[in-house]
Amino acid sequence: MIWGLIGASTIASQHMIDAIRAQDGHDIKTVQSGNAAHGAQYAKAHNIPNSTDDLSILLDDTNISAVYISSTNEKHKAQSLAAIAAGKHIICEKPLAMTVQDATAMVQTAERAGLVFATNHHLRNAGSHIKIKQLISTGQIGTVQSIRIFHAVNLPENLQGWRINDAGAGGGVIPDIVVHDADTVRFYLDEAPIRVLAMEGSSGMAQGVEDSVMSVWTMPSGVMVQTHESFTHRYARTGVEIYGDKGSIIARDVMTQRPIGEIFLTDENGTREISFDDHNLYVRSVGNFSNAVTGSGRPTADGRDGIMSLAVALAVKDSATTGKAMDVDYGNI
Ligand code: NDP
Numbered sequence: 391m392i393w394g395l396i397g398a399s400t401i402a403s404q405h406m407i408d409a410i411r412a413q414d415g416h417d418i419k420t421v422q423s424g425n426a427a428h429g430a431q432y433a434k435a436h437n438i439p440n441s442t443d444d445l446s447i448l449l450d451d452t453n454i455s456a457v458y459i460s461s462t463n464e465k466h467k468a469q470s471l472a473a474i475a476a477g478k479h480i481i482c483e484k485p486l487a488m489t490v491q492d493a494t495a496m497v498q499t500a501e502r503a504g505l506v507f508a509t510n511h512h513l514r515n516a517g518s519h520i521k522i523k524q525l526i527s528t529g530q531i532g533t534v535q536s537i538r539i540f541h542a543v544n545l546p547e548n549l550q551g552w553r554i555n556d557a558g559a560g561g562g563v564i565p566d567i568v569v570h571d572a573d574t575v576r577f578y579l580d581e582a583p584i585r586v587l588a589m590e591g592s593s594g595m596a597q598g599v600e601d602s603v604m605s606v607w608t609m610p611s612g613v614m615v616q617t618h619e620s621f622t623h624r625y626a627r628t629g630v631e632i633y634g635d636k637g638s639i640i641a642r643d644v645m646t647q648r649p650i651g652e653i654f655l656t657d658e659n660g661t662r663e664i665s666f667d668d669h670n671l672y673v674r675s676v677g678n679f680s681n682a683v684t685g686s687g688r689p690t691a692d693g694r695d696g697i698m699s700l701a702v703a704l705a706v707k708d709s710a711t712t713g714k715a716m717d718v719d720y721g722n723i
Contacts, residue, residue, distance in 0.1 A: 463560025509696030532636025
């Protein structure tokens with residue numbers, strides 16, 4: 391499968407270029423960047439044969455059958471619709487778009503065209519989260535009562551651009567990280583939050599957007615969820631705590647791009663560490679997407695998953711802004 395990259399981004403350079411090239415028979419032919427000089431330099435640094443600042447040149451290339459979109463968030467919609475019109479399968483970065491309506495239009499247009507559309511929610515691909523889901527679904531902790539997610543990190547200096555000062559590009563910790571936590575909770579429980587209550591803050595890094603948020607979510611089953619996302623916590627550890635009526639799962643350092651962390655299961659027999667697979671998250675994401683394109687599977691997270699995580703993040707933002715609890719509006723999916 392020959393790929394085009396839409397967006398000369400950090401995430402592609404740090405994870406996705408290698409993940410694409412790790413697949414048998416996959417390579418990258420062209421990178422598109424809005425900035426021609428940046429695109430050319432990026433192509434050279436990553437051994438990509440072509441760069442262009444004209445998206446139609448990439449999309450008109452019939453050798454390219456899939457694109458990875460990792461531009462800033464406000465560009466995802468127009469780029470996805472253009473890629474779909476050109477018949478390309480898509481892995482799109484989260485958040486899929488700026489509104490649920492736009493994300494739904496992208497996903498439904500891809501469906502109508504018979505194209506695979508995936509959302510790059512990497513955490514579902516982690517051995518740690520797959521193991522946690524398995525512990526829950528096999529009844530190891532009984533009926534789940536509550537979940538707490540700790541996803542306060544220190545945003546690295548090289549990423550302190552649009553994320554911390556540009557709401558128009560989709561900046562802010564809510565679009566950046568809440569979407570991942572919403573997707574992870576949906577992955578664990580196979581149900582989606584219905585109502586949220588949130589408070590946001592600016593703890594010193596961001597200007598014009600939030601850099602910290604805490605929220606509580608209610609689930610249809612009655613499970614209560616509490617999450618904390620931040621860009622400014624230099625010495626925090628990430629993690630998940632899941633409490634059930636027969637046990638608990640405590641995981642540390644698992645809200646991450648790397649196959650690391652630890653999981654402890656506590657029940658009437660005491661506490662023991664649970665091992666999990668340490669495969670690369672992004673290689674698995676691209677692998678499942680590629681299988682879906684060849685008709686033998688489905689993406690780890692599809693377009694619908696991307697719409698739903700975005701809807702939760704937007705409800706969290708609305709709640710933090712208004713000070714009121716908000717129903718999550720999933721639109722027409
Ligand atoms: P970057 O800031 O690295 O890149 C975003 C865009 O900024 C690029 O596509 C490029 O624009 C422009 N840009 C970056 N560097 C330069 C430069 N030196 N000169 C000119 N333009 C530049 O963003 P990220 O890689 O952090 O994020 C990209 C997307 O991926 C976002 O949607 C984000 O939410 C998502 N993401 C997902 C992750 C995951 O694990 N699933 C992790 C990190 C990010 P152009 O498009 O014109 O080339």
